[in-house]
Amino acid sequence: MFEYRAPLKDMQFILHDVFQISSRFTDLNLNDELSEDLINSVLEEAGRIAETLMAPLNQSGDEQGCQFEAGQVTTPEGFVDAYRTYASGGWIGLSGDPEYGGQGMPKLLTVSIEEMMMAANSSLALYAVLTAGGALAIARHASESLKQTYLPKLYDGSWSATMCLTEAQAGTDLSMLKTRAEPEGEAYRITGSKMFITGGEHDLTDNIVHLVLAKLPGAPAGAKGVSLFLVPKYLPESPDQTNGVSCGSIEHKMGLLGSATCVMNFDQAKGFLVGEPHNGLACMFTMMNYERLTIGLQGLALGDASYQVAARYADERRQGRSARGTQSPDDAGDSLLVHADVRRMLLTMRANSEAARALAVYVGSQLDIAHYHPEAESRKKAEWRVAVLTPVAKAAFSDRGFEACVLGQQVLGGHGYVREWGQEQKVRDARIAQIYEGTNGIQALDLMGRKVVYDRQGMLDDLIGEVESFAQELPGSQAPFAEGLQNALSDLQAAVAHVRSASVEMPDEVGAASVPFLDLLSIVMYGYMWARMSMTAQSKLDSGEGDSDFCQAKIHVADYYLRRCMPKTHALRKEIEAGSDSVMSMPAALF
Template sequence: MTYKAPVEDMAFILKDVFDVQKEFEGIEQFQDFDYELYSAVLEEGAKFAENVLYPLNRDGDEEGCHHEGNEVTTPKGFKEAYAQFCEGGWQGINGDPEFGGQGLPKSLHVLVEEMLYASNTSFTLYPSLTAGACAALAAHGSVELKKTYLENMQSGVWSGSMCLTEPHSGSDLGILKTKAEPAEDGTFKISGTKIFITGGEHDLADNIIHLVLARLPDAPAGPRGISLFLVPKFHVKNDGSVGDRNTVFCGSIEHKMGIKASSTCVMNFEEATGYLIGEPHRGLACMFTMMNKERLSIALQGVGLADVSYQTARQYAEERIQGRSSREGKKGASIIEHADVRRMLLSMRSVTEICRALGVYLGMQIDLNEHSKDAAIKAKAGKRVALLTPIAKAFFTDTGFENCNHGIQVLGGHGYVREWGLEQFARDARIAQIYEGTNGIQAQDLMIRKVCADNGEAIDEMFAEIRETIAQGKSGEYAQLSSELEQELAKVDALTKELMEQNKTDGAAAQGGAVEYLNAVAYVIGGWLWMKQLLASEVLTQEQVARKRVAAEFYFAHLMPKVDAYVRSIKNGYKATFELEDALI
């Protein structure tokens, strides 16, 4: 089986569905770019994903990482592939040009990330964490820290990690115990243990720059007492070269269900020298710059694995001869002619293509928020990013895993064995629903922080944009689908207002329906994105239009009706469930 990056579809979304360059008018950083450049980047990214990373995927999973002493070795071929990755400039594609980055739009970068995750998820996690660390450092680091570290990180010569979780502290960062003691030279001595640290130790880069949450001696209790520190694996000399080893070591690596070629480390900080990033006790705010970028990246892990699972299942279904055709009843048919297989394949494709579109849209909002000179556009885009990030992280990874599960089912017994790769995709996809904030936490974040705390302002603006597309669709051949989307949107809009009222008096019980609420909103947004693609499809070939229309009609007929079930379930309420004695659960 092979992976073929969907470059044509990506270019269509970037140029024709959203026309990002038009949206970027007035943003000086993007004015020298054009769609020819974007297409060239996508083509080169596809070559690297298909020809370099994908062939390493299964062998990397079989071999895994090796830990000996304080060192971790990645699987055969990874180091060479990483060198090619860096030589191609991929690490800094979206990075700050002042420090060696290429400064290309995030809306393009998300598509490159999707290809990388589809071809080799374990490999892609290393540069993903580095990109997030670069974002946090660029946003909150001092000029001196940025000059010392950013250029080598954005080139990939040095990599980055995010050190949050501790043995006793998972999602509740307020109880972390890692200490930061001030030293006389203005640095800090960091002591503590962090677990589940992706890329905490490996042999790919010359240095690893850890971003570590820790407490100062005078820190107040809880999350308001956390500071952020930069702790390099190797000290950096005044001339910028790598010096002696810092006292931070890998104690062990996890033996995981999936992403086996990604080193997941226990990291021990033994009075390691660190440097404060941002203000004291403001570490969580700084780290969230990295975490939000990582949440989008992990969302794209879901999209990439959803697509490669679809491609693998479709290729197999065309080649596998089994039984009678559901359409003609003839013997010796490929299983792609079976009704249930067709249902699964269309379900996989129809959800993957709206996730890809939402990824580009979210990337575009990040671009506008970070680079627009128009204060109103900047503020609106920032609210849109905050609203959509938890939706993307949860929905993309849930449906990504579901696509992997469908893929296994299409292949039957061959999907369950290692030979065809589907079982690895499923194992690699499963973690994405857990790390960077579990999907249940994303749903709570959406409902409580992004909708209720905002008095519904951001989601009302999102719904207004959807209504604009509905109005466009009503005047043409997609009038029926527009009306169906309008009906589902009205249900979710009314539900949103009910939940906001309920949260004022009974918020804890209301949170029981948060996951269903997130999914209801996501499926409506998916319908909007299908309408956007259909309305832009006149630039496509006749066959491409037919494929888009079939997938959209399947989505409206068989996936968007899930909204009704979610709404009904939420209206049934979770108060009784919430008030049960623990022993009865």
């Protein structure tokens, strides 16, 4: 079995060469000590932790899984020590508010850290990233008293956090929540049951802080009546007495077996309002949008880890002979890399993973601009980018990441189906990323409906303008990419025009078009990222800088994406323009 290797060189190329992030910090109110050397040091140390602390526990954690007995969850052997070692290094509070013990690092850096941890051990990483997301929601919306009490403990990892939304009858439709909150002085008593709660109970930390959606007495009907509450397992003043919070069971799942997925019961648990009454969904979406990008990174990470195994296996495995004639006459067969279909699978995996990695940094940079930039107009435009691209990042990264896991399994053939090589675990672990934090179909519907058809601000049009301007300014050496981007943008704009027009009379057009439209936009954005990377790599080659082999590989993979992946936009446009009739005309009784 091949060991995971953190893709540090690629991350440094994207951060320093493609996006030149150090120069961008001058426009933002960020840590003055950030420099290229510091960023590289952080990345290298994170890579070391991923490779040596987390990855060695990945397969054993999958084999042991979490154990549930008498309301208590025990995580796999080694998880407690590894989590506490990780937390003691300050990694959970890396992007946290420095006023409460965080380190204030930008999101465009932490996306790379999260990718490495997810690739090394997604089950263990989930406990940490949920805590970071919960801390973000508390930092943005909670009272000063709650911040002072909870943020330092969350940032240092001695406490963890969860997100408690789903109920048996309320999944995507949170307006159907039944959990209730009764006022009691300055606090509330929370009663209800939540399911599918990642990290709801475990043995990694001294306390678990639940962010719970519930309804107050007399709350407005529907989603507008939902409020958000902070409900700790143990109240800080009573650390030896449970606060009416218990775990009813853990789920028996397809993958992520080292991550406890719990049914959580709240029986008159004492909680504290976060944000304004009846504004809970807006507050929770601060955490959810953070987690959606992170879950997209899970798909990207596992897909890249699958590529690493498949590429090294294909290089070493001898099977068959090249169509061009024998390449390794001293061996019984040639390397799998002589076969065009094996190369197709590997190049598809790599092209999608590296484009997603660049797009993750781009989205991370927009989150930083939206939060830190001193100019209101810049913050607004960045918020638009985040709104449009968060569903793309979550859905496209996880869809293509799962595809990469399956392709990596396919490259190994029978060895990909057995446990020893780790590919089948990646397939199982990656599958959930397409489902939780809002299914990818819901992400697509949100994009197509709220962000495109019913948007009156021009969010997508502004993004299209950015890509269009970039394509027009590409140098002559990148003429094929300029043409490819223009063609893809033409398909995208035609699809937008069709759905906006057709949906006036046929509202089902939005839903029928949503998934192919998200795919179309993701191909355009991946192409935009590849054009930037190709141009940068060519520039470095022309100037004699950097690693020649690395830059040549970038240009080859970029060319593959341009010629083999981007033309798919035309088929997706045709699918969208086919309309909703063929989707909606069959009577329900015939299904």
